[in-house]
Amino acid sequence: MGPALEPCGIDSREYGVLSVLGRSEPMSQLEAAQRMGIDRTTMVAMVDGLERKGLVGRRPHPADRRKNIVEPTERGRAVLAEAGRLVAAAEEEFLAPLPDGDARLLRDALERLIPPRSDG
Amino acid sequence: MGPALEPCGIDSREYGVLSVLGRSEPMSQLEAAQRMGIDRTTMVAMVDGLERKGLVGRRPHPADRRKNIVEPTERGRAVLAEAGRLVAAAEEEFLAPLPDGDARLLRDALERLIPPRSDG
DNA sequence: TATTGTTATACTCTATAACTATA
DNA sequence: TATAGTTATAGAGTATAACAATA
Numbered sequence: 001m002g003p004a005l006e007p008c009g010i011d012s013r014e015y016g017v018l019s020v021l022g023r024s025e026p027m028s029q030l031e032a033a034q035r036m037g038i039d040r041t042t043m044v045a046m047v048d049g050l051e052r053k054g055l056v057g058r059r060p061h062p063a064d065r066r067k068n069i070v071e072p073t074e075r076g077r078a079v080l081a082e083a084g085r086l087v088a089a090a091e092e093e094f095l096a097p098l099p100d101g102d103a104r105l106l107r108d109a110l111e112r113l114i115p116p117r118s119d120g
Numbered sequence: 121m122g123p124a125l126e127p128c129g130i131d132s133r134e135y136g137v138l139s140v141l142g143r144s145e146p147m148s149q150l151e152a153a154q155r156m157g158i159d160r161t162t163m164v165a166m167v168d169g170l171e172r173k174g175l176v177g178r179r180p181h182p183a184d185r186r187k188n189i190v191e192p193t194e195r196g197r198a199v200l201a202e203a204g205r206l207v208a209a210a211e212e213e214f215l216a217p218l219p220d221g222d223a224r225l226l227r228d229a230l231e232r233l234i235p236p237r238s239d240g
Numbered sequence: 241t242a243t244t245g246t247t248a249t250a251c252t253c254t255a256t257a258a259c260t261a262t263a
Numbered sequence: 264t265a266t267a268g269t270t271a272t273a274g275a276g277t278a279t280a281a282c283a284a285t286a
Contacts, residue, residue, distance in 0.1 A: 013276095028244075028245090029244075029245070030243085030244060030245080038277085039277070039278060039279085040244075040245075040246095041245090041246075041247085041277085041278070041279085042276080042277065042278080043245095044245065044246060044247085045276095045277095061244095064243095064244085064285080064286070065244095065284080065285060065286085066243065066244040066245070066284070066285045066286065067243090067244060067245085067285095068244080068245070094233065095233070097232055097233060098229055098232060098233070102225070102229050105222070105225055105226075105229070106225075106226060106229045106230075109218055109222050109225070109226045110226070112217055112218060113214065113215070113217060113218065133253095148267070148268090149267075149268070150266085150267060150268080158254085158255095159254070159255055159256085160267075160268070160269095161254085161255070161256085161268090161269075161270085162253080162254060162255075163268095164268065164269060164270085165253095165254095181267095184262080184263075184266090184267085185261080185262060185263085185267095186261065186262045186263065186266065186267040186268070187262095187266090187267060187268085188267080188268070
Protein backbone atom coordinates (compact mmCIF):
# COMPACT_ATOMS: atom_id res chain seq x y z
CA MET A 1 0.00 0.00 0.00
CA GLY A 2 2.84 2.36 0.79
CA PRO A 3 4.28 2.54 -2.73
CA ALA A 4 0.77 2.52 -4.23
CA LEU A 5 -0.18 5.62 -2.26
CA GLU A 6 2.95 7.64 -3.04
CA PRO A 7 1.34 9.56 -5.92
CA CYS A 8 -1.25 10.81 -3.39
CA GLY A 9 1.36 12.17 -1.02
CA ILE A 10 0.08 10.12 1.92
CA ASP A 11 1.15 6.85 3.56
CA SER A 12 -0.95 3.92 4.65
CA ARG A 13 -1.53 5.20 8.18
CA GLU A 14 -2.67 8.55 6.90
CA TYR A 15 -4.96 6.76 4.46
CA GLY A 16 -6.44 4.86 7.39
CA VAL A 17 -7.10 8.04 9.37
CA LEU A 18 -8.51 9.81 6.33
CA SER A 19 -10.82 6.84 5.69
CA VAL A 20 -12.12 6.86 9.24
CA LEU A 21 -12.73 10.59 9.12
CA GLY A 22 -14.20 10.68 5.63
CA ARG A 23 -16.42 7.63 5.57
CA SER A 24 -18.64 8.23 8.59
CA GLU A 25 -20.25 11.09 10.45
CA PRO A 26 -17.92 13.78 11.79
CA MET A 27 -16.17 12.67 14.97
CA SER A 28 -13.73 13.78 17.64
CA GLN A 29 -10.06 12.85 17.70
CA LEU A 30 -10.70 10.38 20.50
CA GLU A 31 -13.46 8.63 18.59
CA ALA A 32 -11.25 8.39 15.53
CA ALA A 33 -8.39 6.99 17.62
CA GLN A 34 -10.65 4.38 19.19
CA ARG A 35 -11.96 3.27 15.79
CA MET A 36 -8.41 2.73 14.62
CA GLY A 37 -7.22 1.11 17.81
CA ILE A 38 -4.45 3.67 18.32
CA ASP A 39 -3.64 5.92 21.24
CA ARG A 40 -5.19 9.40 21.38
CA THR A 41 -1.70 10.93 21.62
CA THR A 42 -0.79 9.19 18.38
CA MET A 43 -3.93 10.61 16.80
CA VAL A 44 -2.78 14.13 17.74
CA ALA A 45 0.35 13.67 15.64
CA MET A 46 -1.58 12.08 12.76
CA VAL A 47 -4.10 14.94 12.64
CA ASP A 48 -1.27 17.47 12.95
CA GLY A 49 0.34 15.99 9.85
CA LEU A 50 -2.87 15.78 7.83
CA GLU A 51 -3.74 19.33 8.82
CA ARG A 52 -0.32 20.59 7.69
CA LYS A 53 -1.00 18.91 4.34
CA GLY A 54 -4.36 20.67 4.14
CA LEU A 55 -6.27 17.38 4.07
CA VAL A 56 -8.23 17.73 7.33
CA GLY A 57 -9.40 20.57 9.54
CA ARG A 58 -10.14 20.89 13.25
CA ARG A 59 -13.13 22.80 14.58
CA PRO A 60 -14.58 22.95 18.09
CA HIS A 61 -17.49 20.67 18.93
CA PRO A 62 -20.54 22.95 19.29
CA ALA A 63 -21.89 21.22 22.41
CA ASP A 64 -18.68 20.11 24.15
CA ARG A 65 -15.77 22.47 23.93
CA ARG A 66 -13.31 19.82 25.11
CA LYS A 67 -13.68 18.05 21.79
CA ASN A 68 -12.26 18.74 18.35
CA ILE A 69 -14.35 17.78 15.37
CA VAL A 70 -11.93 16.66 12.70
CA GLU A 71 -13.13 16.56 9.11
CA PRO A 72 -11.50 16.13 5.72
CA THR A 73 -11.18 19.29 3.67
CA GLU A 74 -12.46 19.34 0.11
CA ARG A 75 -8.97 18.46 -1.02
CA GLY A 76 -8.81 15.78 1.65
CA ARG A 77 -11.91 14.15 0.20
CA ALA A 78 -10.40 14.26 -3.29
CA VAL A 79 -7.19 12.65 -2.03
CA LEU A 80 -9.19 10.00 -0.18
CA ALA A 81 -11.12 9.12 -3.33
CA GLU A 82 -7.98 8.91 -5.42
CA ALA A 83 -6.20 6.89 -2.71
CA GLY A 84 -9.09 4.42 -2.68
CA ARG A 85 -8.70 3.91 -6.42
CA LEU A 86 -4.93 3.41 -6.10
CA VAL A 87 -5.31 0.91 -3.25
CA ALA A 88 -7.94 -1.05 -5.16
CA ALA A 89 -5.69 -1.19 -8.21
CA ALA A 90 -2.73 -2.34 -6.09
CA GLU A 91 -4.86 -5.05 -4.50
CA GLU A 92 -6.02 -6.26 -7.89
CA GLU A 93 -2.45 -6.39 -9.12
CA PHE A 94 -1.35 -8.22 -5.98
CA LEU A 95 -4.08 -10.83 -6.39
CA ALA A 96 -3.55 -11.26 -10.14
CA PRO A 97 -1.40 -14.41 -9.79
CA LEU A 98 -4.38 -16.31 -8.33
CA PRO A 99 -6.57 -18.50 -10.54
CA ASP A 100 -10.03 -17.22 -11.41
CA GLY A 101 -12.31 -17.04 -8.41
CA ASP A 102 -9.58 -17.61 -5.83
CA ALA A 103 -9.16 -13.89 -5.20
CA ARG A 104 -12.75 -13.61 -4.04
CA LEU A 105 -12.41 -16.76 -1.94
CA LEU A 106 -9.28 -15.39 -0.31
CA ARG A 107 -10.93 -12.07 0.46
CA ASP A 108 -14.01 -13.81 1.87
CA ALA A 109 -11.90 -16.11 4.03
CA LEU A 110 -9.82 -13.25 5.40
CA GLU A 111 -12.96 -11.24 6.07
CA ARG A 112 -14.39 -14.13 8.04
CA LEU A 113 -11.16 -14.41 10.04
CA ILE A 114 -10.50 -10.70 10.57
CA PRO A 115 -13.71 -8.65 10.43
CA PRO A 116 -12.85 -5.34 8.74
CA ARG A 117 -12.87 -2.17 10.79
CA SER A 118 -14.13 1.16 9.59
CA ASP A 119 -10.65 2.15 8.45
CA GLY A 120 -10.94 -0.39 5.68
CA MET B 121 2.05 -15.85 17.39
CA GLY B 122 3.32 -13.71 20.24
CA PRO B 123 0.84 -14.91 22.86
CA ALA B 124 1.05 -18.48 21.50
CA LEU B 125 4.80 -18.56 22.07
CA GLU B 126 4.75 -17.13 25.59
CA PRO B 127 4.92 -20.54 27.30
CA CYS B 128 8.21 -21.10 25.42
CA GLY B 129 9.78 -17.92 26.72
CA ILE B 130 10.51 -16.60 23.22
CA ASP B 131 8.80 -14.11 20.93
CA SER B 132 8.02 -14.40 17.24
CA ARG B 133 11.27 -12.81 16.08
CA GLU B 134 13.31 -15.17 18.24
CA TYR B 135 11.28 -18.06 16.86
CA GLY B 136 12.19 -16.91 13.36
CA VAL B 137 15.90 -16.79 14.15
CA LEU B 138 15.79 -20.13 15.93
CA SER B 139 14.01 -21.66 12.92
CA VAL B 140 16.62 -20.38 10.49
CA LEU B 141 19.44 -21.65 12.68
CA GLY B 142 17.86 -24.98 13.53
CA ARG B 143 16.34 -26.05 10.24
CA SER B 144 19.35 -25.91 7.94
CA GLU B 145 23.08 -26.51 8.02
CA PRO B 146 25.09 -24.46 10.53
CA MET B 147 25.66 -20.92 9.30
CA SER B 148 27.28 -17.62 10.21
CA GLN B 149 25.43 -14.66 11.69
CA LEU B 150 25.58 -12.85 8.38
CA GLU B 151 24.06 -15.77 6.48
CA ALA B 152 21.29 -16.03 9.06
CA ALA B 153 20.61 -12.29 8.81
CA GLN B 154 20.42 -12.43 5.02
CA ARG B 155 17.99 -15.36 5.11
CA MET B 156 15.73 -13.36 7.38
CA GLY B 157 16.11 -10.11 5.49
CA ILE B 158 17.34 -8.26 8.56
CA ASP B 159 20.51 -6.26 9.17
CA ARG B 160 23.61 -8.01 10.53
CA THR B 161 23.69 -5.55 13.45
CA THR B 162 20.17 -6.60 14.34
CA MET B 163 21.25 -10.23 14.21
CA VAL B 164 23.99 -9.49 16.76
CA ALA B 165 21.35 -8.40 19.27
CA MET B 166 19.08 -11.34 18.46
CA VAL B 167 21.89 -13.87 18.94
CA ASP B 168 22.98 -12.08 22.14
CA GLY B 169 19.48 -12.56 23.52
CA LEU B 170 19.16 -16.18 22.48
CA GLU B 171 22.62 -16.91 23.87
CA ARG B 172 21.71 -15.34 27.22
CA LYS B 173 18.69 -17.62 27.29
CA GLY B 174 20.91 -20.61 26.59
CA LEU B 175 19.14 -21.43 23.33
CA VAL B 176 22.02 -20.90 20.89
CA GLY B 177 25.81 -20.92 21.06
CA ARG B 178 28.53 -19.17 19.09
CA ARG B 179 31.71 -20.94 17.98
CA PRO B 180 34.43 -19.81 15.60
CA HIS B 181 34.26 -20.96 12.00
CA PRO B 182 37.13 -23.46 11.58
CA ALA B 183 38.24 -22.11 8.19
CA ASP B 184 37.48 -18.37 8.52
CA ARG B 185 38.06 -16.82 11.89
CA ARG B 186 36.07 -13.72 10.99
CA LYS B 187 32.89 -15.77 11.14
CA ASN B 188 30.81 -17.07 14.00
CA ILE B 189 28.98 -20.31 13.54
CA VAL B 190 25.73 -20.00 15.48
CA GLU B 191 23.86 -23.15 16.40
CA PRO B 192 20.96 -24.01 18.67
CA THR B 193 21.89 -25.72 21.92
CA GLU B 194 20.17 -28.93 22.89
CA ARG B 195 17.71 -26.87 24.87
CA GLY B 196 17.35 -24.53 21.91
CA ARG B 197 16.29 -27.43 19.72
CA ALA B 198 13.77 -28.56 22.30
CA VAL B 199 12.32 -25.05 22.54
CA LEU B 200 12.17 -24.81 18.74
CA ALA B 201 10.25 -28.08 18.52
CA GLU B 202 7.80 -27.03 21.21
CA ALA B 203 7.42 -23.59 19.63
CA GLY B 204 6.61 -25.21 16.29
CA ARG B 205 3.83 -27.19 17.94
CA LEU B 206 2.42 -24.10 19.66
CA VAL B 207 2.47 -22.07 16.44
CA ALA B 208 0.76 -24.85 14.50
CA ALA B 209 -1.92 -25.10 17.17
CA ALA B 210 -2.44 -21.34 17.13
CA GLU B 211 -2.76 -21.35 13.36
CA GLU B 212 -5.28 -24.15 13.50
CA GLU B 213 -7.30 -22.28 16.09
CA PHE B 214 -7.10 -19.09 14.03
CA LEU B 215 -8.36 -20.86 10.91
CA ALA B 216 -11.09 -22.81 12.74
CA PRO B 217 -13.89 -20.37 11.76
CA LEU B 218 -13.43 -21.26 8.09
CA PRO B 219 -15.64 -23.87 6.41
CA ASP B 220 -14.08 -27.25 5.61
CA GLY B 221 -11.39 -27.01 2.97
CA ASP B 222 -11.16 -23.24 2.98
CA ALA B 223 -8.21 -23.25 5.36
CA ARG B 224 -6.14 -25.19 2.86
CA LEU B 225 -7.31 -22.96 0.02
CA LEU B 226 -6.35 -19.88 1.99
CA ARG B 227 -2.92 -21.24 2.80
CA ASP B 228 -2.36 -22.25 -0.82
CA ALA B 229 -3.46 -18.86 -2.12
CA LEU B 230 -1.23 -17.00 0.32
CA GLU B 231 1.69 -19.25 -0.54
CA ARG B 232 1.21 -18.46 -4.21
CA LEU B 233 1.12 -14.74 -3.43
CA ILE B 234 3.94 -14.65 -0.86
CA PRO B 235 6.44 -17.49 -1.35
CA PRO B 236 7.60 -18.62 2.12
CA ARG B 237 11.20 -17.97 3.15
CA SER B 238 13.36 -20.33 5.12
CA ASP B 239 12.32 -18.77 8.40
CA GLY B 240 8.88 -20.25 7.89
C1' DT C 241 -14.03 13.99 39.70
C1' DA C 242 -13.80 12.51 34.82
C1' DT C 243 -12.84 13.49 29.97
C1' DT C 244 -10.41 15.66 25.73
C1' DG C 245 -6.63 17.40 23.71
C1' DT C 246 -1.90 18.35 24.28
C1' DT C 247 3.05 18.07 25.49
C1' DA C 248 7.10 15.91 27.25
C1' DT C 249 9.24 11.81 27.74
C1' DA C 250 10.63 6.99 27.36
C1' DC C 251 10.70 2.68 25.15
C1' DT C 252 11.08 -0.69 21.20
C1' DC C 253 12.69 -1.93 16.90
C1' DT C 254 15.52 -1.05 13.28
C1' DA C 255 19.17 0.89 10.44
C1' DT C 256 23.70 3.61 9.46
C1' DA C 257 28.54 4.64 10.50
C1' DA C 258 32.67 3.53 12.42
C1' DC C 259 35.84 0.28 14.66
C1' DT C 260 38.45 -4.35 15.15
C1' DA C 261 40.01 -8.60 13.41
C1' DT C 262 40.59 -11.24 9.94
C1' DA C 263 40.94 -12.51 4.83
C1' DT D 264 40.95 -3.78 -0.23
C1' DA D 265 36.98 -6.35 1.31
C1' DT D 266 34.37 -9.03 4.75
C1' DA D 267 32.29 -10.53 9.60
C1' DG D 268 31.24 -9.19 13.88
C1' DT D 269 30.66 -5.54 17.09
C1' DT D 270 29.53 -1.03 19.19
C1' DA D 271 27.65 3.51 19.39
C1' DT D 272 24.23 6.24 17.76
C1' DA D 273 20.14 7.96 15.46
C1' DG D 274 15.64 7.56 13.55
C1' DA D 275 10.70 6.01 13.23
C1' DG D 276 6.74 4.68 15.58
C1' DT D 277 4.47 3.98 19.64
C1' DA D 278 2.98 4.38 24.43
C1' DT D 279 2.76 6.42 29.39
C1' DA D 280 2.49 10.38 32.55
C1' DA D 281 1.38 14.89 33.52
C1' DC D 282 -1.00 19.23 32.47
C1' DA D 283 -4.76 22.65 30.91
C1' DA D 284 -9.37 23.33 29.66
C1' DT D 285 -13.85 21.79 30.08
C1' DA D 286 -17.67 18.86 31.60
